[in-house]
Amino acid sequence: xxxVAGLHAVSEYGRAVTASLHLSGDPVELTAxxxxxxxxxxxxxxxxxxxxxxxxxxxxxxxxxxxxNAVLAxxxxxxxxxxxxxxxxxxxxxxxxxxxxxxxxxMHGLGTVDMKGGDAVMLHLAAxxxxxxxxxxxxxxxxxxxxxxSNGLTRLELERPExxxxxxxxxxxPSNAVVExxxxxxxxxxxxxxxxxxxxxxxxxxxxxxxxxxxxxxxxEEYTAREVDIDGCxxxxxLQAVRVGGGVAGNVVPDSAWLEVGHRFAPDRTPAxxxxxxxxxxxxxxxxxxxxxxxxxxxxxxxxxxxxxxAAGGEPVAKLGWTDVARFAARGMPAVNxxxxxxxxxHTQQEHVPVAQIRRCAEVLSAFLG
Amino acid sequence: xxxVAGLHAVSEYGRAVTASLHLSGDPVELTAxxxxxxxxxxxxxxxxxxxxxxxxxxxxxxxxxxxxNAVLAxxxxxxxxxxxxxxxxxxxxxxxxxxxxxxxxxMHGLGTVDMKGGDAVMLHLAAxxxxxxxxxxxxxxxxxxxxxxSNGLTRLELERPExxxxxxxxxxxPSNAVVExxxxxxxxxxxxxxxxxxxxxxxxxxxxxxxxxxxxxxxxEEYTAREVDIDGCxxxxxLQAVRVGGGVAGNVVPDSAWLEVGHRFAPDRTPAxxxxxxxxxxxxxxxxxxxxxxxxxxxxxxxxxxxxxxAAGGEPVAKLGWTDVARFAARGMPAVNxxxxxxxxxHTQQEHVPVAQIRRCAEVLSAFLG
Numbered sequence: 001x002x003x004v005a006g007l008h009a010v011s012e013y014g015r016a017v018t019a020s021l022h023l024s025g026d027p028v029e030l031t032a033x034x035x036x037x038x039x040x041x042x043x044x045x046x047x048x049x050x051x052x053x054x055x056x057x058x059x060x061x062x063x064x065x066x067x068x069n070a071v072l073a074x075x076x077x078x079x080x081x082x083x084x085x086x087x088x089x090x091x092x093x094x095x096x097x098x099x100x101x102x103x104x105x106x107m108h109g110l111g112t113v114d115m116k117g118g119d120a121v122m123l124h125l126a127a128x129x130x131x132x133x134x135x136x137x138x139x140x141x142x143x144x145x146x147x148x149x150s151n152g153l154t155r156l157e158l159e160r161p162e163x164x165x166x167x168x169x170x171x172x173x174p175s176n177a178v179v180e181x182x183x184x185x186x187x188x189x190x191x192x193x194x195x196x197x198x199x200x201x202x203x204x205x206x207x208x209x210x211x212x213x214x215x216x217x218x219x220x221e222e223y224t225a226r227e228v229d230i231d232g233c234x235x236x237x238x239l240q241a242v243r244v245g246g247g248v249a250g251n252v253v254p255d256s257a258w259l260e261v262g263h264r265f266a267p268d269r270t271p272a273x274x275x276x277x278x279x280x281x282x283x284x285x286x287x288x289x290x291x292x293x294x295x296x297x298x299x300x301x302x303x304x305x306x307x308x309x310x311a312a313g314g315e316p317v318a319k320l321g322w323t324d325v326a327r328f329a330a331r332g333m334p335a336v337n338x339x340x341x342x343x344x345x346x347h348t349q350q351e352h353v354p355v356a357q358i359r360r361c362a363e364v365l366s367a368f369l370g
Numbered sequence: 371x372x373x374v375a376g377l378h379a380v381s382e383y384g385r386a387v388t389a390s391l392h393l394s395g396d397p398v399e400l401t402a403x404x405x406x407x408x409x410x411x412x413x414x415x416x417x418x419x420x421x422x423x424x425x426x427x428x429x430x431x432x433x434x435x436x437x438x439n440a441v442l443a444x445x446x447x448x449x450x451x452x453x454x455x456x457x458x459x460x461x462x463x464x465x466x467x468x469x470x471x472x473x474x475x476x477m478h479g480l481g482t483v484d485m486k487g488g489d490a491v492m493l494h495l496a497a498x499x500x501x502x503x504x505x506x507x508x509x510x511x512x513x514x515x516x517x518x519x520s521n522g523l524t525r526l527e528l529e530r531p532e533x534x535x536x537x538x539x540x541x542x543x544p545s546n547a548v549v550e551x552x553x554x555x556x557x558x559x560x561x562x563x564x565x566x567x568x569x570x571x572x573x574x575x576x577x578x579x580x581x582x583x584x585x586x587x588x589x590x591e592e593y594t595a596r597e598v599d600i601d602g603c604x605x606x607x608x609l610q611a612v613r614v615g616g617g618v619a620g621n622v623v624p625d626s627a628w629l630e631v632g633h634r635f636a637p638d639r640t641p642a643x644x645x646x647x648x649x650x651x652x653x654x655x656x657x658x659x660x661x662x663x664x665x666x667x668x669x670x671x672x673x674x675x676x677x678x679x680x681a682a683g684g685e686p687v688a689k690l691g692w693t694d695v696a697r698f699a700a701r702g703m704p705a706v707n708x709x710x711x712x713x714x715x716x717h718t719q720q721e722h723v724p725v726a727q728i729r730r731c732a733e734v735l736s737a738f739l740g
Contacts, residue, residue, distance in 0.1 A: 184571065208590075211591045211611055214587030214591045218588065238571070240581075241624070248612070250558055250612055251556075252612065264571055320571040
């Protein structure tokens, strides 16, 4: 007994069973089928089962490995180069936006953008490109939307790093069907001020730690973010206060306060350089790094990357947010985002994708790889 | 069966009974006895019982009324003027600082400063000044250390306002045995900023509500507090940020933030004038008044006030914090603080009072009233 229309069902033996997915057909319909298998992070059993089964049944030319709730597939044809395609199977929590719904040329629903459209394109390629120009590796993975340590790619890096190796990585996260290259780094720092507590009726006996942020906020207001061109991509940095707190009681001069600042930095800077820059900007303030993720250089001069850009036509653009592209870049591989959907709709209740973008991504990648 | 040494005990009938207090003896010993009757706000039964009983037994010349856990006493001798003396019987919570402890000329313990020294002086006067120059009203009241509505004086104002009437109020709160006149007003306002939320990777699409406080904090830093002389008392105003908050998540440009600011204002300004002043200082910001208490003019030109200052010798000083003095001032009465103990020690675990200040207050007030 199989679930229909991609909704998973429970067999009479109480075991989750899976939807059947038709891989070589229309990638738009395949997207809808994937969307209709709920797969919130840590609950990817059903979708992983469906993906594994479909690949085993419909892509017999591939070596297929199940790795937890990740599904890995590859060719080993002795081609001179290898392209790795990666897509996560999980979504953020359901928000009254399932099942998928088609309105004309737009498909609505959780995951239509982030990123079952990309997964559908990958599955379509896996089944249809049987004689690729590059050797191919497909990675469908779990737990991308939660913490870094749970991410299927983190586990893969630790336990099966050979599956990540290649000459170009294409992460099929939404990019409006345009090649987005590299990604910016991200650093959060916490500034802390220290004063001296006093009763507000005798404020001159104290030193106000909140007032002490006047200058830091002025520097933030006056900050001119750097813009950088790398490999023809333009990166626009940013420096933003994201949280602030402080205070003791309504009648007390506060003796401590804090300000958390987020910095997006272009990939020509290392985290250490970004930290040094922030220490200069906030000279005189106590500063601690709370969180950091390195950026990724676009690496578009690599031959395989050039081929993809040619196939996609048009100019690549800079990736502004942080994606798993950075993992591949950290391994020395050129890595790009290329997938259907507007990334600014990711994680919103109103996720929706123009179906034309799904088809375009499948066509561009077929031309590039086939 | 009575408790000894001022600690209250429970009789064999399960009813709280009270310490005996010797009113006409040494006010220092009387202070210790009062301190040793625990009387945290809302738990003043035992101390009110002790005070009422002692007054009935040892101050038969007074009319005595029990009003909840407040005890009221007065003369009605037809004198041309009346002085009201007020002191609260409750304390902040016990903090490992009971019972009282004497070290040489210093007495330690909860309430030694705030304000059982003042209560002892009042009880001593009530028993010993049998032929006063002014008619006298003594108000021993409860729940001063908690919310305004529970305060015994609030209840008295509503239900027995005639007990507050007089030509001068002396609130025996700690003032280092110096006449402190009037009190400053107190206003708290909340400033709010509104921006536009955006992902920090695309910060230019947002407007940062935290950055928008740069100018408000600069104005606070540059603010010069007014100093005012009234009736020979110097008042020093203040404007202090007391709490700040804002932020959505580590990767979001925040669309709202708030800053709470406390303002102490000299009693020549009404609350409405203080608010107007703050609206000028923070022009351009959304501002809401959170809390306000009017100040109290010193009123030292009144005859009874002058007599007290003469008896105390030296110059009166401005009261900086807010006390119940302001209630009497709001009724058009001159009102001062005069009591033993350093007010900056109030509410600290280390409360302690030089016993000489207790004796001095008793002597000054005896000379003034006797």
